[in-house]
Structures are given as structure tokens and as C-alpha cells.
Amino acid sequence: MEGLLIHAVVRELAGQLPLRSLGWAFPDEGTAALLLEGVGNLVLRYRPPNPILTVEPGRLGGEARTPFQRLLEARCKGRLVGLQQVKLDRVVLLEFEGEKGFVDVAPARLVFELTGRNANLMVCDLGGQILGIDRPVTPAINRFRELRPGLPYTPPPPYQKLDPRMLKPEALTPFVGQTFAQFLKHLDGVGKELGAELLRRAQLSPQTVLTAEHLPLIHRVIHSLVEQPQGRTPLSAALRANWEQEEAEALRKPLREALERQIKTLQARLQDYHRALERLEEATRLREWGDLLMAYGPQIPPGTVARLQDFSGQPVEIPLEKGLSPIQNARKFYERAKRLEANAEKALELFPQTEAQIGALEAELKRVEGLSRDELRAESRKLREKGPQTGLRFQSPGGFEVWVGRSSKENDLLTRMAHSEDLWFHAQGLPGSHVILRTQGQPAALPDLLYAAQLAAYHSRARGEKNVPVDYTAKKHVWRPRKAAPGQVLYTGGKTLFVDAEPPA
Template sequence: MEGLLIHALLRELQKELPALFLGPAFPDEATLALLLKGRSGRIFNLVLRYRPPSPSLVLEEGRLEGEPKTPFQRLLQARLKGPLLAAEQLKLDRVVFLRFGGEKGFVDTPPSTLVFEATGRNANLLLLDEGGTILGVDRPVGREVNRYRELRPGLPYTPPPPYEKLDPRTLREEDLRVLLGKPLKEIVRQVDGVGLELMRELARRAGLTPETPLDEAGLQAVHRALKALVEDPSLRTELSEELRRKWAEEEKEALRKPLLEALEREKRTLLARLSDYQKALERLEEAEELRAKADLLLARLKAVPRGAERAVLEGFQGERVEIPLDPALSPQENAKKLYERARRLEEQAERALELIPKTEERIRALEEEMERIRQADLEELLRLSQRPKGEKDLRLGLRYTSPSGFTVLVGRNAKENDLLTRTAHSEDLWFHAQGVPGSHVILRCEGKNPPLEDLLFAARLAAYHSKARGERQVPVDYTRKKHVWRPRKAAPGQVLYTGAKTLFVEGTLPEGEGGA
């Protein structure tokens, strides 16, 4: 959720403040609904969905229900009391402070502040006391994950790192001149509260494309559109047919360019290797000459003076042959050295003969792939662009087939665990042995509901490929891949997850199975 969208929502909410807080509801373990009665008499919910990677803040009518499902939610139910006095945003960042007044009673509840960090993968919800000390946090963050700040109960709250960007609410047209000559999409780096979604909306309103280099007229159009976006950041502007075509072509070109550049780099590397292999073949004649000189040295040992830097000998055909020598070596040792050089050149030529056709075939395959990318449509380019960098072979991990025919993938190390999980379909099932180091296991079902025998099959693989291997009762958690995320700055393979169920299985490999 982007900063200007939060700003617009808080602007609407602030019209109703101070608001009477009628109580919380917890529809699920990552959602808090605050039932409020505004000063206009309107009753509505302020709904905070705080689970990464897609947190949101919305105003909804009606009543939501749900009891606390986590210890943190039980803390919120106990400590959030009194009217909602203020709703503030840190600059136009995705951080919101909701200040509650507390209430008097048999046991007084002091004022508190709810902090909602709607920051994508690092989204979080925290409860602070009057002094800014953390009372509770949905996802504690230790120093091993974030060296800039820790988020744990008992510590003072530290907001995300400060930054300097232009404030769209007050900026002048001349402030945007830093973007002159740059593509419109660079506005995300320069203007606060604008992310990729709002950047695209801004481009639509300005009649431009994200890749359009901005001239003076473009800056004026962007400034006008930006002011309108501050007042109404809703995403609803339609594209003209011409602009739609331009957008599509630019998007394809932006996706196509890095793919072609990567293949071109690989092609240049292969062409350089091919050139080296050709030179190795050409030096085969040199190897024959070296071997002939070595033969001549051994045949004319008496004619070779010790300590000489060269020898001039009569060849086998009566010709005059000059042979450079190492004066520190005997004639026999010089001959041996020539034989070794000849042997290395022959081995290089032999290897070149083997590698040249393979390299030429790889170059042809690269050229075909490049041509396919040049002709690819947007959907195909998006699919190709989602491959992790450096991944050339998509056959990651050990592969198994479940009883019903689903593919099951098992990571063999931290990097492979990371790649398997990142590249899995959002509706695939992800398995991991509970509480112990082990492999990430992906059951490729893409939203289907596999039978229990397939779930048990994948769970046993997760148990077997973990520190719990061999145990009789291993708890294995599983959930949809979309509920699994890697925290910011966490090491490859380290993830958090939610919505999991648990199976208890033996830590042994299913019978008759071997990874491929």
C-alpha cells in the first residue's frame, strides 16, 4: 500500500476524529478491525491487515467479528481502550500511528499507540505505551535480521530509517527539474508517497508512459497530474488506445532488454572460448615442430654443448635446425621439456576438437533463444523475467512423484531452498519439518487439493530431509506458498510463514523412492 493512498484514507478518517472506540475484532490471525463511532455518528471499521507481503488499511462499513487468535491479539484486546484521538502518518511513508486515549475504571488502562508498518515484506503491527516503549509486536525483529533497529517488547520504538524525498503536497514545478531528461518512472525515487502503482496512475493522467523521457512540457503535465493525485489517488484512469499500445510496447521492451543483454553477454563469452579453441587447433603444427626438435636433440646429444642457450644441429633431412635451450638444463632435460610442451598443445587441441561442436551448438541455441525473445509477447516475457538471476537450469532440487502423480521438489541446500520457494506457484503447497533445520519441500499442485496420501508423501520427504531424519513422530508444517515469505536481510532459505497445518509422520524416505 503506497504512501499517498494511506494519506487519502487518513484524511477521510480524520474528519471523524476523535472517534469512540467500540472494540476490536480479529477476523483472522493477521487482521485487526477497529469498530469506531465517528463524531458525525457514523459507525465503521478501520481494518488493518498486517501480514506480509501485501498489508492494507481500509475503512469498511458493517461489523466484523472474531476472537483473538494469537498472544499479541489478546494483548491488543486488553490494552487498546478509550477513544481514537489521532491518526498520523510518518511523512508520506507507509507508517501509521493510531493514538488511543485509554480509559478510567476499576483498573485504569493508560493511553497507548498502535503502530502499523504497511511496508510490504516487512509489514508489522506494534503496540506502544505512552513513552514509546514497545508493549507487544506481531513479528519481533532481532539484530541478526535488522542491524538498524530491533523490534521487541521492552525496547523503545525506532521508526524505519529516515529518507529525503520531495513532498508532493508542497512541491513546485521547478522542484521536478531533477527528472528532466529521465524516464517518468524515476519519480518513484524522487517523490514521497509514490510507488509503482501510483507512478503508473500518474503516467496515465499525464498522458505519458513510464519510460517517457521528461522534457519541459512533460514536467508540466506531471506536476499537474501529481497535484491531482494528491487530492484523489484512486486508480481508475482509463488509457487511450494509442497510449495503451505505447505502454504495451515499452513494457515489452523494458522486459526484453535485460533478457537479451544477458544472452548477448553469454554469447560473447562463448565466442571468445570458440576463438581460443580454434587457436589451440592451429597450434597443433607447433606441437609437431616441438616434438621433432626434441627427437633431434636426443639423436644429436654429443653435438649439444652444455650450458648453451641454443644449439644449431643438422636435421634428419640434412637441413640446418636451430633449437633454443635452457642453459640450466641438460640436453636430455631440454628434450623432455619440449616433449611436455608438445604434449600440452596436443591435449589442448584434442580438447578443442571435442568442445568446438558443443560450443557452436550452444551459440546456435542462444541465437534461437534471442530470436524467440525478440518475437515474444508480453505474457511470455513476464514469465521469462521472473526467473531468478543466474538460474540457467530450472531443474532445481531433488524430484519425486507423489502417489497421485504430482511433482514434489526438495531443496538440497540453503540457496536451492530459497530458489525453490521463490519460483513455486503461489498456490503450490510448501512443507517444512517443524522447529528443526531441513529442506523446503514443494508439492506442485497449483491450487488443487491433493489427497491425504500425497500430503503425507510430501511431509515424509520434508521429515527425512531434515535434522529429524529417522525419528518416529516428526511434526511437519505445510501451507500454501503464498503464505511463506523471506524477511528482509534474512539469509537464503530462512522464511516465515502463516496459515499452516501440521502432519505427524515418520522421518524415513517413502518406500521405493529416490530423488532424481
């Protein structure tokens, strides 16, 4: 990506700082997307050979997939307070404010080098020490510059070129007599694509030999290119398609696995039914043994084997259980035969039903494999809505969702599920529900706060009492101590509301 295009993105965002971060998404292993409130996704495509810095509308998705992405997500938090391009070089510095909470996250600087095949992304502290890097650079790779965690960040070596942002007309005079192509090599931030755009605007060819008459025109088109470059580098159609395919596969995978688990379970049942039918012959033999023992019982000597002749005159050896009489052994054989026959009868009844269920599941699996990304999103949403709901759900007067735990386990789960900027409520000093007001950092009006506080008071031991104190704080200030039972928490920065412990309107 060329320097002037990077400059256009940085210039657009720098005037809006500070910007609140709504979290990171990772569409693939080489892309990080920072969702900025009111702006969209600031996309950092940091794997060679074509790095990109651009702003995309909507909301991109994807969990952290690499150790570096997990570090980036953990260390680059809080508002984006700084965005700077080093000269017109392909290096951008993003500075994050950090976050206060039970475990504070210190301010951090993200260094993005968009240098073609050497593109890289690294997390540094404000002193410049590298905390994590996507692709470490060792002396074997670059003998002039080593980049790895623990070392101070060293920028790429500087070079002297004309800065088009501050270019004076007289600075062009030394290039009279050179071709336009030769002049472009001395212009910072302009690569192949912007060079072609500059030629188009000036209506000149690369071989045009510059004269003094060309200089005012060239100065004007360079100024226009700085103010309005061709446009920021777009995400390629192939990259978009790849992200959409990966998102579709991520949505399809749990649906596919759930269906495959059900099919596997039913196929195992079919195997059990086959075995039950095969054991019918064993049931017949057990009944014959029981009949022989009942017939010859008094004549059978003590031992572990009865050697008899069956009713057709053939010799038979029947194993006996030690300590039981022949009659008692016969009864056991009858019981086992009865169980085997019942299992076979049940298998015959369930066999066609189970085969039909497997057929339906296989058809559903085939349908899921053919669903588009949007259809998979709708399918996943339906499953979430049908699934069991954790806790009670309400809506505050201002439209915020409110969660109320009904047990210690639900209290623990809801508090862990909450956004770090959601508000957490609990009756002061009393056993009761954890209540979450789902603001996600948006300001909540007093009616919303009172609504959540009343729910916390009502779902506590103070139910029915008047003027109950309820503490509230941001969820990021709430933590569960080590070895504490579910639902037992500590918190800081709490404020108190006094409400009646009655259901809110």
C-alpha cells in the first residue's frame, strides 16, 4: 500500500480522535479489525505481500486464532488516542489509552509496517519495547534490524525523498531535463498505482522530458493527489470472498457437528439392535438348557458343569453357577432368555424408526452444507433463540436488556458473560441475584439505573422492604476471588442507590 493512500486513511481518522474501541475481530490469521464507534472497522491486513490499512463499514467477525492475535486483543484496549504515520513512510503508529479495572491494562502502541514482503505488526509499550510481534525478524533475516519481543523497536532506515505534502514549486526545478518516470522515483509516498494516477491527471507519459513550462502543472496535480488520492486501497474481492467463506464455515461447523453427533448416536443404536437380533439364537439355547435342567434336576450331581443328553439324544454340556441348585440355574437361564427376547422385540420395533431418523438427519446435513452465509446466520440465530435461556430477561425504560441470575451458578455465568462496560447491580451486604444492565458502555439514564436496582433488591433477601441500598459498578470492576464459590465476588468503584424491594413497573 502506497504512502499517500496510508496518509489519506490516517488523516481521515486523526481528526476524529479519541475514538472509542468496541473490540477486535480477526477475519483470518493475517488480519485484525478494530471496531471504532461511529467509524466502522479499521482493518489491518498485516501479512505479506500486500498489506492494507483501510476503513470498512459494518462489523467484521472472527475470534483470535494465533498467539499474537490473542496478545493484541489483550494488550491493545481502551480508546484509540493516537494515530500517526511516520513521514510518508509505510509505517503507522496506533496508540491505545489502556483500560482500568480489577486488572489494569496499560497503554500500548501498535506498530504497523506496510512494507510489502516485509510487512509486520507488533505490540509495544509506550517506551518502545516490543511486547509481541507477528513475525520476528532475526539477524539471519535482516542483519541491520532485529525485531523480537524484549528488544526496543527500531524503525526502518530513513531515506531522503520529496514530501508531496510540503512540496514547493521551486523544489521541482532540479528535475528539468529528466523524464517524468525519473522524477517519480524521487517523490515520497507515490508508488506504481499513484504514479499512474499522477500521469493521468497531468496528461503526460512516463517518457515526457520535463521543461520549466511543465512545473506549475506538475505542482498542481501533486497537490490535488495529496488532497484527493485515487482512493484508499480496497479489500480485494478474493479477500472478501475468503473471509465470507471462513465465516460461513465457522457458522456451519457447529451445525454440522451437532447433526453428525446425532447420526453417530443413532448408528450406534442400530448396531445394538443388530446385536440384539443376533442374540435370539442364544435365547433359544438358554431356554433349552433351562428345560433340560428342570427335567433332569434331581439326577444332576453337584459341580460346575451338567453333562446331559438333550431331548433328541445328543450330548450337551451346561455350565452351572456355583452355589446354585440345577433348578435355580434353570430359572436364571429363563430370565436371561426373556431379557434377550424382549431386547430383540424392541429392536424390531425401533429399527425402521431409527433408520428413518438417520435418513432425515442426513438430508438435513446435506441441506446445511448447501446453505449460504446469510442463511447460516439465520439458522444459528434460530438455534440460539430456541436454546435454554440463562437467567431472567427484562427491558429497562431506556431499551437496555437486563439480566437477572436465579442461582449462584447463573449469577456467576451472567457476570462472566457480561461486557466489561455493562453495569453490575447487587443488594448491598445481602444474598441475592446479580443483575446486569447491558449498556456496553453507553450512558444509562436514571430510570434505567433505578429499574435494574429495583430488580436487584426484589431478587434478594430484602424482598418487600423499603429503602434498600443497592450497589452498582462497571462489570470490569467485579471479580471472583481465587477458590471462591460461584456467585461470590468482590468489586470496587461502587455507587449506591436506595430503592424499594418491589418489582419495577
